[in-house]
Amino acid sequence: MKRIILPTDFSNNAYNAISYALNLYKDVACTFYLLNTYTPAIYQAEYLLHSPGQIGLGDIYQENSLNRLNDLKKQLIAEFNNKNHTFMVHSAFNILVDEIVETAKKEKADLVVMGTQGATGAKEIFIGTNTVHVIKRGCCQILAIPPNTEFEAPKGILFPTDFEIDYQSEQLKEVIGWAEKYKSKINVMHVSSGYDLTGPQLENKAKLDNILGKTAHLFHEEPNQEIITAINSFQQKNRTNILAMIQNKHTFLERLFIEPVIKKLGFHETIPFLVIPPHENN
Secondary structure (H helix, E strand, C coil): CEEEEEECCCCHHHHHHHHHHHHHCCCCCEEEEEEEECCCCCCCHHHHHHCHHHCCHHHHHHHHHHHHHHHHHHHHHHHHCCCCEEEEEEEECCCHHHHHHHHHHHHCCCEEEEECCCCCCCCCECCCHHHHHHHHHCCCEEEEECCCCCCCCCCEEEEECCCCCCCCCCCCHHHHHHHHHHCCEEEEEEECCCCCCCHHHHHHHHHHHHHHCCCCEEEEEECCCCHHHHHHHHHHHCCCCEEEEECCCCCCHHHHHCCCECCCCCCCCCCCEEEECCCCCC
């Protein structure tokens, strides 16, 4: 049974991400945790000390949150009618990022699927603030879904890497699972630095090749260029439905993808992005 957290603020972007997840795992037994947090600004200890009449305010917000979660649950059951899927509603007075991390640990979640749109709705915002902070906390794998993304079977999975990672099979379990289920091809892309791969890089590449095993995969060596340019160019020429990257101390992920404004990303509006947290040894 796969455990997946679906944060929602009841927006269209959140529903779009939820819909994507339910389609992606249509044939998989899953427990989905519909998670919503509420933090009314007026609900502060200092204020309550002087305003006893406001003590029940938190209950009102919680009731509203739970009601909307249950309505969403009913809507999803009616719309998708999938016996493989079980829904749990989870409402909490907390900061969204903290609650996602805590719930992921408590429920031993396999994945968090959430929308990427920033609060401003500006198209140049690649990943919203909440998604950025969840990624940085590295609680589990995060699948970020851009606005208006319609589900397509992930036939092409792009996996950029610098081979500076001691890959672990557990890290690639989700990606391999998608590839096997949808008969996909994993395109491993390395952007050359102008130098030959080092001994450790060659060892890591061989280990990655072994982990991917019989799963359809190809290694691509791209000429020395900015990684963003390489990704954009590759996905324009090759069918790409999901971008997957491992986050670790060596990676370009932190530098290039966690910045709130990325103007050069041509793919960011349409391609879901899986961020795999680092392994302890990396």
